[in-house]
Amino acid sequence: MTLGQGWTLSGMTTHTAIEIRGLTKSFSDKVVLAGVDLDVPVGHVVALLGSNGAGKTTVVRILSTLLRPDGGSALVGGADVTSDPARVRESISLTGQFAAVDEALTGRENLVLIAQLRHVPNAQDVADRLLARFSLTEAADRKAATYSGGMRRRLDIAMSLIGDPPVLFLDEPTTGLDPQARIEVWETVKQLAEAGTTVLLTTQYLDEAEHLADRIAILHQGRIIADGTLAELKALFPPATREYVEKQPSLEEIFLAIIGSPNAERTATTATTAITTSTSEAHR
Numbered sequence: 440m441t442l443g444q445g446w447t448l449s450g451m452t453t454h455t456a457i458e459i460r461g462l463t464k465s466f467s468d469k470v471v472l473a474g475v476d477l478d479v480p481v482g483h484v485v486a487l488l489g490s491n492g493a494g495k496t497t498v499v500r501i502l503s504t505l506l507r508p509d510g511g512s513a514l515v516g517g518a519d520v521t522s523d524p525a526r527v528r529e530s531i532s533l534t535g536q537f538a539a540v541d542e543a544l545t546g547r548e549n550l551v552l553i554a555q556l557r558h559v560p561n562a563q564d565v566a567d568r569l570l571a572r573f574s575l576t577e578a579a580d581r582k583a584a585t586y587s588g589g590m591r592r593r594l595d596i597a598m599s600l601i602g603d604p605p606v607l608f609l610d611e612p613t614t615g616l617d618p619q620a621r622i623e624v625w626e627t628v629k630q631l632a633e634a635g636t637t638v639l640l641t642t643q644y645l646d647e648a649e650h651l652a653d654r655i656a657i658l659h660q661g662r663i664i665a666d667g668t669l670a671e672l673k674a675l676f677p678p679a680t681r682e683y684v685e686k687q688p689s690l691e692e693i694f695l696a697i698i699g700s701p702n703a704e705r706t707a708t709t710a711t712t713a714i715t716t717s718t719s720e721a722h723r
């Protein structure tokens with residue numbers, strides 16, 4: 440298995456890390472997935488966008504072999520989630536919607552535990568490197584129960600990277616985080632993508648999808664109703680008209696400036712008089 444070059448399967452190389460066809464799932468008589476089709480190329484970040492209850496976690500649970508689909512197929516790294524779940528599990532890692540951190544352990548102990556469970560050599564060194572990478576070295580020997588939400592989320596993502604999985608599922612990685620912690624998680628995801636990891640993340644936040652994803656897939660009423668780059672999705676709308684607006688700083692920008700975040704400068708540059716495009720004219 441070579442990162443960035445696709446998986447070699449039966450002598451063929453595939454550049455699709457995740458391939459979903461006609462996936463269905465119902466709970467009792469409630470149809471949640473009514474035929475989901477989605478491709479995620481190797482090394483891409485795809486955001487699965489949908490409102491509460493749309494079925495995002497259900498898709499992620501099927502892809503990570505925690506839940507059996509009723510019909511259709513899903514391949515991860517060329518392996519079928521239903522007929523070959525063990526091979527799927529070799530290439531994936533999941534950061535669930537609710538943090539999987541053990542609060543009674545320190546940050547370092549959490550990492551070492553996972554490294555040992557995954558039979559990764561030099562567990563202590565691996566833990567130290569991840570603690571440094573996620574700015575958790577100072578807090579390494581404190582119980583995770585004392586961590587802030589952002590620190591816990593970073594530790595959770597760090598834990599899921601042990602063993603260098605080529606495919607990472609992040610289920611709502613920033614829900615409940617403050618703006619600064621969200622941006623920290625975004626930076627982490629961007630770095631992973633640059634290093635060649637394939638990421639499928641779910642989110643309810645349009646701006647998160649916009650910031651992070653190469654492609655955005657919208658899950659609605661059991662199906663992917665739109666799938667493409669941001670530019671492609673924007674092109675689905677009628678042509679934009681140009682209008683001048685006085686753009687006020689958002690509360691997020693004010694918050695970041697007041698707390699002196701290095702991210703403030705980046706966002707503040709947008710808080711000036713700007714030309715923006717609008718489709719409002721075309722919607723009328």
Ligand SMILES: Nc1ncnc2c1ncn2[C@@H]1O[C@H](COP(=O)(O)OP(=O)(O)OP(=O)(O)O)[C@@H](O)[C@H]1O
Pocket residue numbers: 466471489490491492493494495496497498536643
């Ligand atoms: N094990 C289950 N048993 C019964 N119903 C379930 C089960 N798991 C999920 N559902 C239902 O399936 C639907 C989709 O749930 P899912 O958790 O996939 O949504 P989601 O898009 O992740 O929502 P959220 O944004 O709130 O996390 C919901 O109506 C949920 O109640």
Ligand SMILES: [Mg+2]
Pocket residue numbers: 495496497536610611
């Ligand atoms: Mg969910």
